[in-house]
Amino acid sequence: MAQTDILKTDCAQCAALCCLALAFDKGGDFAFDKNPGEPCRNLSGLRCKVHDRLTENGLSGCVAYDCLGAGNRVVQEVFGGRSWQDEPRLTRLMMEAFSGMREVHIRIDLLREAAHPPLAPQLEATRRAFLDRLEQNRWNSNELNAFEVGLALEIDIFLHQIGVF
Numbered sequence: 359m360a361q362t363d364i365l366k367t368d369c370a371q372c373a374a375l376c377c378l379a380l381a382f383d384k385g386g387d388f389a390f391d392k393n394p395g396e397p398c399r400n401l402s403g404l405r406c407k408v409h410d411r412l413t414e415n416g417l418s419g420c421v422a423y424d425c426l427g428a429g430n431r432v433v434q435e436v437f438g439g440r441s442w443q444d445e446p447r448l449t450r451l452m453m454e455a456f457s458g459m460r461e462v463h464i465r466i467d468l469l470r471e472a473a474h475p476p477l478a479p480q481l482e483a484t485r486r487a488f489l490d491r492l493e494q495n496r497w498n499s500n501e502l503n504a505f506e507v508g509l510a511l512e513i514d515i516f517l518h519q520i521g522v523f
């Protein structure tokens with residue numbers, strides 16, 4: 359079950375990183391514009407004031423978004439439960455780590471899906487090795503920042519090779 363849990367989003371263990379880091383444009387899914395790094399106007403502390411009424415408030419995009427557990431993992435594992443609200447100097451670092459961890463978790467999700475239908479033994483060994491590496495590593499900020507231009511590219515080439523994309 360641990361493998362399933364790593365992609366499970368737990369907002370109570372996060373620091374509203376999506377409500378800080380992500381940008382969106384006013385339109386069908388969002389009722390207003392928000393820039394990256396701008397704390398959402400609906401944040402009250404680390405909680406969303408309109409959480410129970412997102413769709414009614416024209417914010418269905420927030421309902422649809424899932425960080426795949428990246429936010430809670432960054433806050434708890436990388437920053438030991440600290441928050442950008444208590445320590446503003448962490449804001450940029452937490453945003454960068456969140457972005458990197460989301461990329462890690464997207465690759466975990468894709469590598470798991472690639473198990474079906476079964477791969478040839480050598481390809482399966484490669485899939486498993488990548489997956490173990492992503493799931494078992496205790497990530498730090500530097501590793502997360504380097505992920506997209508390093509290991510993520512290797513994994514993407516592999517995923518392309520086996521026809522995931």
Ligand code: SF4
Pocket residue numbers: 376377398399400401405406407408409417420
């Ligand atoms: S509306 Fe609520 S869930 Fe959406 S970004 Fe703002 S605070 Fe977060």
